[in-house]
Amino acid sequence: MTLxxxxxxxxxxxxxxxxxALWLLIAAFPFVWTFWGSFKVELDFFxxxxxxxxxxxxxxxxxxxxPFTDAGYEGAWIKEEFWRNVIxxxxxxxxxxxxxxxxxxxxxxxxxxxxxxxxxxxxxxxxIFRAMPPITLVSxxxxxxxxxxVWGILPTTIIVLVAINxxxxxxxxxxxxxxxPKELDESAKVDGCSQFKAFRLVIIPVMWPGVITTGLFSxxxxxxxxxxxxxxxxxxxxxxxxQIAAFxxxxxxxxxxxFAVAAVVSAAAPLFxxxxxxxxxxxxxxxxxxxxx
Amino acid sequence: xxxxxxxxxxxPTALAMLLFIAxxxxxxxxxxxxxxxxxxxxxxxxxxxxxxxxxxxxIDQEATRELREKKPIGRFIGLEIFTDRGHLAISEVKEIxxxxxxxxxxFKKIGNLxxxxxxxxxxxxxxxxxxxxxxxGFLVALNVNALHERLKGVVVFFSLxxxxxxPLIGALVLFWMIDSRGILGSAIQxxxxxxxxxxxxxxxxxxxSLIVYGVWHAAPFAFVIFYxxxxxxxxxxxxxxxxxxxxxxxxxxxxxxxxxxxxVSFVALIQLMDNFRVFEPIxxxxxxxxxxxxxxxxxxxLGGETRQFSSASATSVLTIIGVTILLLPVLRRTWRxxxxxxx
Numbered sequence: 001m002t003l004x005x006x007x008x009x010x011x012x013x014x015x016x017x018x019x020x021a022l023w024l025l026i027a028a029f030p031f032v033w034t035f036w037g038s039f040k041v042e043l044d045f046f047x048x049x050x051x052x053x054x055x056x057x058x059x060x061x062x063x064x065x066x067p068f069t070d071a072g073y074e075g076a077w078i079k080e081e082f083w084r085n086v087i088x089x090x091x092x093x094x095x096x097x098x099x100x101x102x103x104x105x106x107x108x109x110x111x112x113x114x115x116x117x118x119x120x121x122x123x124x125x126x127x128i129f130r131a132m133p134p135i136t137l138v139s140x141x142x143x144x145x146x147x148x149x150v151w152g153i154l155p156t157t158i159i160v161l162v163a164i165n166x167x168x169x170x171x172x173x174x175x176x177x178x179x180x181p182k183e184l185d186e187s188a189k190v191d192g193c194s195q196f197k198a199f200r201l202v203i204i205p206v207m208w209p210g211v212i213t214t215g216l217f218s219x220x221x222x223x224x225x226x227x228x229x230x231x232x233x234x235x236x237x238x239x240x241x242x243q244i245a246a247f248x249x250x251x252x253x254x255x256x257x258x259f260a261v262a263a264v265v266s267a268a269a270p271l272f273x274x275x276x277x278x279x280x281x282x283x284x285x286x287x288x289x290x291x292x293x
Numbered sequence: 294x295x296x297x298x299x300x301x302x303x304x305p306t307a308l309a310m311l312l313f314i315a316x317x318x319x320x321x322x323x324x325x326x327x328x329x330x331x332x333x334x335x336x337x338x339x340x341x342x343x344x345x346x347x348x349x350x351x352i353d354q355e356a357t358r359e360l361r362e363k364k365p366i367g368r369f370i371g372l373e374i375f376t377d378r379g380h381l382a383i384s385e386v387k388e389i390x391x392x393x394x395x396x397x398x399x400f401k402k403i404g405n406l407x408x409x410x411x412x413x414x415x416x417x418x419x420x421x422x423x424x425x426x427x428x429x430g431f432l433v434a435l436n437v438n439a440l441h442e443r444l445k446g447v448v449v450f451f452s453l454x455x456x457x458x459x460p461l462i463g464a465l466v467l468f469w470m471i472d473s474r475g476i477l478g479s480a481i482q483x484x485x486x487x488x489x490x491x492x493x494x495x496x497x498x499x500x501x502s503l504i505v506y507g508v509w510h511a512a513p514f515a516f517v518i519f520y521x522x523x524x525x526x527x528x529x530x531x532x533x534x535x536x537x538x539x540x541x542x543x544x545x546x547x548x549x550x551x552x553x554x555x556x557v558s559f560v561a562l563i564q565l566m567d568n569f570r571v572f573e574p575i576x577x578x579x580x581x582x583x584x585x586x587x588x589x590x591x592x593x594x595l596g597g598e599t600r601q602f603s604s605a606s607a608t609s610v611l612t613i614i615g616v617t618i619l620l621l622p623v624l625r626r627t628w629r630x631x632x633x634x635x636x
Binding site: 008019024026028031034047048051054060104106113114115116121124125126129130131132136137140141142159160162164166167169170195196221226227231237241248261271272275276279282 | 294295296297298299301302303305306307309311312314315316317318319320321324355365366420432433434437439440444446448449450451452453454455457458459460461462463465466467468469470472474475477479480509513515518522523569570572575576579587588591592594595596600602605606610611612613616617620623624627628631
């Protein structure tokens, strides 16, 4: 590639940098803007008079004496008790990731080590399940869940999210385990280990990179889900995303839009931290799927 | 691996998928051909001397409740829900077909039926966003690949944000900006010199906004995949092309693009599946007056006070059929590939 870069003309280099800057602006600016605006009052963030108010905070100064205010956060976290939803979200995500990885690892390992034709049928079934929009399944859940009286509670939602997560987890871990040489556990079995013991002693120590990557995507699925959580959780047990949707219904009428803005920024923050620390794993996970696909 | 060991390893995940994916699909199928019980009516004859006898029909609360408890699924009604006005609207379509003089009029009238309107938006969204995502992702990947090494990491970090963000949150962030009082909304008003211009007011502009959201959200995914593909591009091929005097466009056209083709079909497949289920942006943009998707339909039927399970199930079945049709070519290819590998 050095040859190509040396021959690039100045004008082309300028175009490249302008385009990159433009792309950065498109990708990142909405977040920066909303983060900045979340510390203003509504009349600044949604400014009729002059858009620069959102930068300088004219009205915020008039109301609070300083250009920044945490009124939105206070309203969301304390008055609307958003912290409850935050805790619910982390309970759901923790259990979804743990359960999903445990059973997904076993299943993915089995798929990668069995050469029979039914593994393909199972993988194709998983692909079809992956393609199902989760909301189409929800109408199938609700009536039975009402009947059994398990609707609205966190464990039900966790189990449903684990199941919906499985097809993706299986595909991902299956292709990951295929890259671990079969000879490793075969030789352990020759030495007298059972299949499970071979898995425990030989595979588990080397599987963590793949498992962590898959876990990140399980976390994202559970954290970002709206269709399942909004339909299967009662009002008291809501996680963050359905709660934000509920804010929208009430706050637009009450004039508390800034509560919703603050809640949105609060819910986005963990994802930023996640990308910051696990950027490499996310990229490798995405591309691992592509190479196989 | 022996069959029995395989079953031990695979049964937990199989059980989860069976109970919470396969079984619900059956449940959805069953519910879509059932409707809630009608109230049980009884006729009571009350006779008063001199006046005579009058017959009164009233709801037998006791019997109705008993029937509902005994058979919560409801009464079997066959394909009635599928053909009603809210779904395939067979009789309405026939009427429109015979009443319209040309195709234009036919499609216009069909567009007023709720299911076909939702279908039209879902398909438009899917088939506009998917190619745009591929194109934007490819251009950004080519561009970032040409940047200085140190900058690449930063760009990848910021590019990932729109993709990992919760769809509802991403939609809200954009929606607040394009609000007529938000920064982009004001900018658009200024550009077109029309202080009353609002993206929320017109169907066409709302569709465009939703499509812009769709591309913004998914282009980073395509970018990351293509960018990784570019790293594996064999340098000698490119050099050979350069020595042969290929221009930059020719290099992209004949060397880079063929190398990335498998990745393009992968991205397109994932995007087809994901865009077909478009749903959160409609909630976030509060756009249901202008654009409804199949998923939003189901959501709307299930939410609220009156949970219309039958209607939601029928739409779900139709959606599943739609997804399967979209997937068929891919499934056939996967099957063929595996067969070739195993023989």
